[in-house]
Amino acid sequence: MRVLGIDPGLSRCGVGVVDGQGPRAGVVSAGVVRTPASDAPARRLVALHTELTALVARCRPDAVAVERLFFNANVRTAMGVGQAAGVALLCGAQAGVDVVEYTPTQVKAAVTGDGGADKAKVGYMVRALLGLTDVPRPPDAADALALALCHLQRARLATGDGAPSRRLADAAATARPGAQVVRRGRPA
Amino acid sequence: MRVLGIDPGLSRCGVGVVDGQGPRAGVVSAGVVRTPASDAPARRLVALHTELTALVARCRPDAVAVERLFFNANVRTAMGVGQAAGVALLCGAQAGVDVVEYTPTQVKAAVTGDGGADKAKVGYMVRALLGLTDVPRPPDAADALALALCHLQRARLATGDGAPSRRLADAAATARPGAQVVRRGRPA
Numbered sequence: 001m002r003v004l005g006i007d008p009g010l011s012r013c014g015v016g017v018v019d020g021q022g023p024r025a026g027v028v029s030a031g032v033v034r035t036p037a038s039d040a041p042a043r044r045l046v047a048l049h050t051e052l053t054a055l056v057a058r059c060r061p062d063a064v065a066v067e068r069l070f071f072n073a074n075v076r077t078a079m080g081v082g083q084a085a086g087v088a089l090l091c092g093a094q095a096g097v098d099v100v101e102y103t104p105t106q107v108k109a110a111v112t113g114d115g116g117a118d119k120a121k122v123g124y125m126v127r128a129l130l131g132l133t134d135v136p137r138p139p140d141a142a143d144a145l146a147l148a149l150c151h152l153q154r155a156r157l158a159t160g161d162g163a164p165s166r167r168l169a170d171a172a173a174t175a176r177p178g179a180q181v182v183r184r185g186r187p188a
Numbered sequence: 189m190r191v192l193g194i195d196p197g198l199s200r201c202g203v204g205v206v207d208g209q210g211p212r213a214g215v216v217s218a219g220v221v222r223t224p225a226s227d228a229p230a231r232r233l234v235a236l237h238t239e240l241t242a243l244v245a246r247c248r249p250d251a252v253a254v255e256r257l258f259f260n261a262n263v264r265t266a267m268g269v270g271q272a273a274g275v276a277l278l279c280g281a282q283a284g285v286d287v288v289e290y291t292p293t294q295v296k297a298a299v300t301g302d303g304g305a306d307k308a309k310v311g312y313m314v315r316a317l318l319g320l321t322d323v324p325r326p327p328d329a330a331d332a333l334a335l336a337l338c339h340l341q342r343a344r345l346a347t348g349d350g351a352p353s354r355r356l357a358d359a360a361a362t363a364r365p366g367a368q369v370v371r372r373g374r375p376a
Contacts, residue, residue: 007252012325022366036321040281041277041287041289042277042278042281043281045274045278045281046278046281046282049278049282053264068267069270073248078270079256079257079270079273081270081272082266082267082269082271082273082274083270083273083274084274085267085270085271085272085274085276086233086270086272086273086274086275086278087274087275087278089229089233089271090230090234090237090274090275091230092228092230092235093228093233093234094234099229099230124224128205140317143225179313185310
């Protein structure tokens with residue numbers, strides 16, 4: 001099963017694609033979609049829609065996992081994040097792909113076993129679960145991969161294949177710092 | 189100048205199109221786009237995108253005015269509203285139309301002269317400014333028309349044609365209660 005995780009945002013939208021079969025999972029792609037702050041919000045949303053639609057067409061995920069937002073977090077940026085989340089959900093559904101929202105607590109619990117885990121612990125576990133040599137950077141890309149892993153775990157539990165994820169020797173891909181959507185081949 | 193006002197929402201998205209030349213303004217279309225609460229959010233956003241895109245293509249507005257949200261208002265519904273706002277902004281920009289956001293305070297001040305006006309006063313003034321026999325219903329449609337009038341007023345001020353809007357005898361159109369996007373011809 002291939003899952004695209006999206007950590008929505010206008011300035012930085014994290015995207016991460018993982019491929020998993022049973023407890024095995026590897027990175028297909030990870031990075032960040034950026035839109036210039038100098039552009040009008042509506043134009044930035046069009047750019048985001050174009051990029052995400054292209055990513056879905058290229059990676060052909062079986063599901064899209066989007067972070068479910070809480071707007072009391074930061075009122076100043078919440079408007080842009082909510083709008084970006086709407087466009088992310090739209091892109092997945094327009095492509096006919098299952099779209100699921102997960103709260104940050106659900107993602108942290110799925111990846112680290114602790115719904116209150118900090119960013120460093122989430123990054124550490126994303127690296128471990130995907131067999132990467134480094135924590136994916138920037139953090140938005142790591143968060144997007146965590147979202148994808150969260151959905152993969154839930155899907156496994158739903159189908160009864162509930163074995164815990166293990167670090168894979170054959171998924172030694174490393175996310176590149178500042179990468180602008182890095183594509184990778186499917187793991188063996 | 190023709191303006192489409194959008195009061196975003198997933199359950200009820202108000203839409204209102206006004207046509208204005210100098211101080212004259214009339215209703216072209218007013219109503220509400222509804223999406224079923226039983227559908228998944230992503231599917232509802234696709235339905236909203238389809239409806240709004242069709243409305244823009246049909247009415248060919250020169251500008252789209254979208255309500256700018258404050259997420260501290262109602263956290264429970266704010267997520268859906270923010271996502272719907274993102275899709276509304278996207279639709280306008282995808283059609284190459286100017287898209288502008290206005291806060292509720294800006295809209296109330298433009299239509300009633302009082303940024304703290306209540307819904308009843310806004311509805312009353314929308315009726316008066318557009319020469320309608322009744323206050324447009326449901327309230328989401330009236331709010332969308334107010335957004336469109338707000339942009340029309342700002343555009344007039346920007347071009348120096350700052351005469352105040354007057355009630356038009358020739359714009360006697362009446363918004364129908366519960367209308368599902370009521371189309372009307374351009375005013376004479």
